[in-house]
Structures are given as structure tokens and as C-alpha cells.
Amino acid sequence: MSIILSTPSVDELSPAVDALKGWQYDGGPLHLHSGDLGWHSLHGAEATAAAIRMWSRDGEVLAIGLLDGPELVRMAVAPNWRDDEALARRLAADLDEPGRVLAPDGATVEARGAGLLTQLLLKRGWERDEPWTTFHRSLSDPVEDCGLRIETIEPDRAEVWVAVHWSAFRGSPFTDAERRRTVGGWLTMVGGPFYGDGRCLAAFDQNDDAVAVAAVWSAGPGRPGLLEPMGVHRSHRGHGYGTAITLAAAAALRDMGSSSASVCVESSNVGAVATYTSAGFTPSDEVADLRRGSR
Ligand SMILES: CC(C)(COP(=O)(O)OP(=O)(O)OC[C@H]1O[C@@H](n2cnc3c(N)ncnc32)[C@H](O)[C@@H]1OP(=O)(O)O)[C@@H](O)C(=O)NCCC(=O)NCCS
Structure with a gap:
């Protein structure tokens, strides 16, 4: 089966939320968190669902992006799929293609912990932006x-x-x-x-x-x-x-x-x-x- 890129409806949010929760673990990267969807929902559940991009295969969610405006997507990739070459290539192609996920006029991807995706975007000419620091207690x-x-x-x-x-x-x-x-x-x-x-x-x-x-x-x-x-x-x-x-x-x-x-x-x-x-x-x-x- 091929990888499908979709946007959930409000009724279809549970798989995205459950996946994001399951992908958080101690010692892991602070990638997109289910709480980020919660904070985004100041704009409403419909707007939050409409801002989600979900990559899945055979019903399994492999990666999730939250569009924080048309030019910024905040990503999380399933930990056991992070090193999958085919998925990383598909994500890089989708994110790099103007208008497919991100606006044509400049774009930013937050891809913490997604090393392979990061390397592929750098190869496509993307550049590192402002540094962020993650804190844990x-x-x-x-x-x-x-x-x-x-x-x-x-x-x-x-x-x-x-x-x-x-x-x-x-x-x-x-x-x-x-x-x-x-x-x-x-x-x-x-x-x-x-x-x-x-x-x-x-x-x-x-x-x-x-x-x-x-x-x-x-x-x-x-x-x-x-x-x-x-x-x-x-x-x-x-x-x-x-x-x-x-x-x-x-x-x-x-x-x-x-x-x-x-x-x-x-x-x-x-x-x-x-x-x-x-x-x-x-x-x-x-x-x-x-x-x-x-x-
Ligand atoms: C960051 C912020 C919360 C600090 O609030 P605050 O009431 O001044 O914080 P505190 O008095 O508890 O200070 C905590 C420490 O930060 C230091 N600090 C606070 N502001 C500082 C500044 N502008 N530059 C350097 N150090 C600073 C204090 O000296 C203190 O250090 P110490 O404990 O080693 O003595 C406040 O400036 C703020 O609300 N900023 C805008 C919102 C924001 O950026 N939130 C964080 C990201 S979500």
C-alpha cells in the first residue's frame, strides 16, 4: 500500500491525537505534542483539524504535521518510522513541493528528532533557521x-x-x-x-x-x-x-x-x-x- 496524505475531520481527530501521545517518551525529541493541538484549538476544533496533515499507510499513522499558518509546519514522525527511507523521501517531497503542504512564498519545517527528513531537506537546499532549546524536568x-x-x-x-x-x-x-x-x-x-x-x-x-x-x-x-x-x-x-x-x-x-x-x-x-x-x-x-x- 502507498503512503496517503490526508487532513482529518473533527470526527477523525482521535487517531492523530492518540498517535501523537504514543510518540512522546522520556529521552525522546520534543516534536509535535498532542498538547500543541490543544493549544492550537483556541482557533476551534474545526480549524485545528483543518491544520493537520497526516501521512499514513494501511491505516497506520506514520507522521503528523500541524500547520501553524500557511508557512510553518510542525512535524512529528512515528519513532519506529523515523529511519524509514521511503517515508522520509515522501515527507521531504511533499514538504518541498510549493503549495502541496506549505505556501510557495517561503516555508519553515520544525522536524525535531526526524534526522533523515532533516538531511533530505538540507540536500534539497533548505537551510537551518533560528536555534531553539528544549528543556525537560x-x-x-x-x-x-x-x-x-x-x-x-x-x-x-x-x-x-x-x-x-x-x-x-x-x-x-x-x-x-x-x-x-x-x-x-x-x-x-x-x-x-x-x-x-x-x-x-x-x-x-x-x-x-x-x-x-x-x-x-x-x-x-x-x-x-x-x-x-x-x-x-x-x-x-x-x-x-x-x-x-x-x-x-x-x-x-x-x-x-x-x-x-x-x-x-x-x-x-x-x-x-x-x-x-x-x-x-x-x-x-x-x-x-x-x-x-x-x-
Ligand atoms: C520569561 C519570563 C516568564 C520571565 O518572567 P520573570 O517574572 O521575570 O521571571 P523570574 O523573576 O522568575 O526570573 C527567573 C530567572 O530568569 C532571569 N531572567 C528573567 N528575565 C530575564 C531577562 N530578560 N534576561 C536575563 N535573565 C532574565 C532572572 O534573573 C531569574 O534568574 P535567576 O533565577 O537565576 O536569578 C517573562 O519575561 C515573560 O513572560 N516573557 C514573555 C513570555 C515568554 O517568553 N514566555 C516563555 C516562552 S513560552
Whole structure:
């Protein structure tokens, strides 16, 4: 049977989610994680399904990509298929062909751990892009107390979470229209098919102001969980709250049965790199995305 490239409907998401969960293991690469689909589902389950590309053969899922916009695909290849020459060639051809998976005007592939695919794309003239650093923390032992009050955010407190997230990542004025839009997205995510494995946390200072937020995503018991995203309100940085919410996130993942906590960040984000290190995470070797220009 030949390899089939397809996009699942919402009803067909389970094989993709189950495959991504099964492909996470301690010591493995931090490739596309089921939690990445969960975080993407801020845009809705339909949009998330429509952004997935699945390569399968005889009903077995071999590789999955998540289009994070038309020019970036984030990949995971089944661990026991990673060294398969035929699959790597097919993936490289599909990713390299303008318009087949990625837009013709420049494209980026995140292919962590997929060594053969990486080599083939480099041979086709793709170049290494900005370096990222992956961090892991084992959860075999309990995580130290983070020292702040931590709340697991339920729908009635969505505004608290999105306001801190907005400040951390955008920082521009949070207009009513943006508030409605982001709360709507958050509620869509939390009410969607992925959030059974997710948890959104907020940390509060001694004045009970929300100062930091994180979301965590389990891939099932005994597998690495994902921390995505994490941020501290702009007015509250430099007080240890980044470290605190990261510790709280690790503790939540342990509570959810994860064997370890993983996160990946641009190596140039020195604040985040320092924060994960402070929270007991260990960096792995840097990994670079692959990029090609317009064709
Ligand atoms: C990264 C971020 C969370 C740090 O928040 P913070 O509240 O300042 O973090 P902390 O006070 O807990 O600092 C933790 C460590 O990072 C260091 N640090 C924080 N910002 C830093 C910066 N810009 N440059 C260098 N070091 C920095 C601190 O000195 C501290 O180091 P130490 O523990 O060795 O003393 C915050 O800047 C942020 O929200 N950034 C935008 C969102 C983001 O990038 N998130 C991560 C990727 S998802």
C-alpha cells in the first residue's frame, strides 16, 4: 500500500491525537505534542483539524504535521518510522513541493528528532533557521512548593487568565474587543475535544493580583507532558513569578500522571531560558527549524 496524505475531520481527530501521545517518551525529541493541538484549538476544533496533515499507510499513522499558518509546519514522525527511507523521501517531497503542504512564498519545517527528513531537506537546499532549546524536568520526585497561590482556571475566571497572557505576550492595550475575542478563544479551547488533557493555571501575589499564567498538557500517564505557554504579566516581572508558575506547571503535570515536563523556547529568549533553568529544567542540545525561500 502507498503512503496517503490526508487532513482529518473533527470526527477523525482521535487517531492523530492518540498517535501523537504514543510518540512522546522520556529521552525522546520534543516534536509535535498532542498538547500543541490543544493549544492550537483556541482557533476551534474545526480549524485545528483543518491544520493537520497526516501521512499514513494501511491505516497506520506514520507522521503528523500541524500547520501553524500557511508557512510553518510542525512535524512529528512515528519513532519506529523515523529511519524509514521511503517515508522520509515522501515527507521531504511533499514538504518541498510549493503549495502541496506549505505556501510557495517561503516555508519553515520544525522536524525535531526526524534526522533523515532533516538531511533530505538540507540536500534539497533548505537551510537551518533560528536555534531553539528544549528543556525537560523529570517528575519522578515531588516538585517543590512554588510559594504562590495557584488557581486552576475554570471558565468563569477565563478573563483573569487571558489578561495576564495578553500582557505577557502582547503588552499592547487590552481593548474590550480583544478581551471578548481572546476569552471566546479560551472558552472554545476549554470546551473542545483536547482540553481533557489540559489545565490552565494562574499564580497570584500577596495582593491576590494574577501575576503569571501557564497551560499544561498531558500526553497520558507515564509520558512527557508539555508546558505551553507560560508568561508573566509585564508589571510583575523580576520577582520570581516566572520560576514560580513554571514550578506550579511541573507540579500540575505530575498530578496529571506525566513522567516529565517538557518545553521548547527560542534560544534567544534569554529570560525564558533562565526561568526554565531556575525551575529545575535541564536543557538539551539546540535544535533548528528548516527554512526555504520563495519559489
Ligand atoms: C520569561 C519570563 C516568564 C520571565 O518572567 P520573570 O517574572 O521575570 O521571571 P523570574 O523573576 O522568575 O526570573 C527567573 C530567572 O530568569 C532571569 N531572567 C528573567 N528575565 C530575564 C531577562 N530578560 N534576561 C536575563 N535573565 C532574565 C532572572 O534573573 C531569574 O534568574 P535567576 O533565577 O537565576 O536569578 C517573562 O519575561 C515573560 O513572560 N516573557 C514573555 C513570555 C515568554 O517568553 N514566555 C516563555 C516562552 S513560552
